[in-house]
Amino acid sequence: MSTMVVPDKSNPDSKKVQVENMFDSIAPKYDVLNHTLSLNIDKIWRRKVARIVSKTKPDTVLDVATGTCDLAIVTARKAHPQSVCGIDLSEEMLNVGRQKVQKASLSDIITVQKGDAENLPFGDNTFDAITVAFGVRNFENLEAGLREMLRVLKPGGSCVVLEFTMPTAFPVKQLYNFYFRHILPLIGRLVSSHKSAYTYLPESVKAFPQRADFVRIMEQCGYSNARFRSLSLGIAAIYVANK
Numbered sequence: 363m364s365t366m367v368v369p370d371k372s373n374p375d376s377k378k379v380q381v382e383n384m385f386d387s388i389a390p391k392y393d394v395l396n397h398t399l400s401l402n403i404d405k406i407w408r409r410k411v412a413r414i415v416s417k418t419k420p421d422t423v424l425d426v427a428t429g430t431c432d433l434a435i436v437t438a439r440k441a442h443p444q445s446v447c448g449i450d451l452s453e454e455m456l457n458v459g460r461q462k463v464q465k466a467s468l469s470d471i472i473t474v475q476k477g478d479a480e481n482l483p484f485g486d487n488t489f490d491a492i493t494v495a496f497g498v499r500n501f502e503n504l505e506a507g508l509r510e511m512l513r514v515l516k517p518g519g520s521c522v523v524l525e526f527t528m529p530t531a532f533p534v535k536q537l538y539n540f541y542f543r544h545i546l547p548l549i550g551r552l553v554s555s556h557k558s559a560y561t562y563l564p565e566s567v568k569a570f571p572q573r574a575d576f577v578r579i580m581e582q583c584g585y586s587n588a589r590f591r592s593l594s595l596g597i598a599a600i601y602v603a604n605k
């Protein structure tokens with residue numbers, strides 16, 4: 363089991379409720395903060411995920427924790443599936459996403475709906491590929507979410523997960539720690555006006571299983587051929603596994 367980190371330790375609500383409320387509240391500022399705080403590197407990472415997915419030539423893709431639909435949009439453009447379904451707990455994140463999908467003229471391909479990764483409203487063996495970007499760390503029960511995604515994935519299908527990791531090499535580790543613990547929470551708090559969202563981010567990344575540990579959890583949940591690739595000096599990783 364991974365350690366549970368919640369957005370607000372003094373709040374008695376479940377992690378799921380807190381995460382939904384937090385993303386509802388930061389939704390209007392989420393994209394601008396994401397791209398600014400990552401110096402747009404997040405866009406490069408999502409494109410890498412989409413390229414990996416495109417190699418499997420999927421007809422149907424599920425983007426779990428789709429948020430404001432950035433990954434759903436780039437996957438639709440690069441992998442050319444017949445459909446991408448985006449699912450997320452936060453209706454406000456999805457509302458931002460719906461507008462972006464419409465603006466990108468992708469409404470015929472991308473549909474979004476509110477739903478929980480740990481209880482997916484789809485039948486077994488439905489999707490050719492599943493993607494999750496910066497979502498798994500926010501699940502209340504990581505293993506339940508991973509097992510649900512495996513259930514709705516078709517045999518032979520690929521699950522591709524993008525998530526932050528903590529760098530380990532000197533001096534990237536020290537510089538990144540300073541940025542992640544001090545600069546990012548300050549800018550995040552000022553721009554989003556949310557008191558804990560951008561302290562929850564580094565705390566949740568630090569506590570989350572990284573690299574080989576996450577690969578092991580995927581395998582324990584029933585995935586096969588799980589592997590990872592580090593990105594950008596170890597500040598993120600892409601995990602790929604099959605059913």
Ligand SMILES: C[S@@+](CC[C@H](N)C(=O)[O-])C[C@H]1O[C@@H](n2cnc3c(N)ncnc32)[C@H](O)[C@@H]1O
Nearest residue numbers: 385427428429450451452455478479495496500
């Ligand atoms: C950091 S955002 C990532 C959004 C998007 N994938 C991206 O790349 O920008 C995390 C998203 O995960 C969603 N989320 C967290 N737990 C979830 C769950 N159990 N089921 C569905 N969505 C969830 C949140 O509502 C939020 O929109």
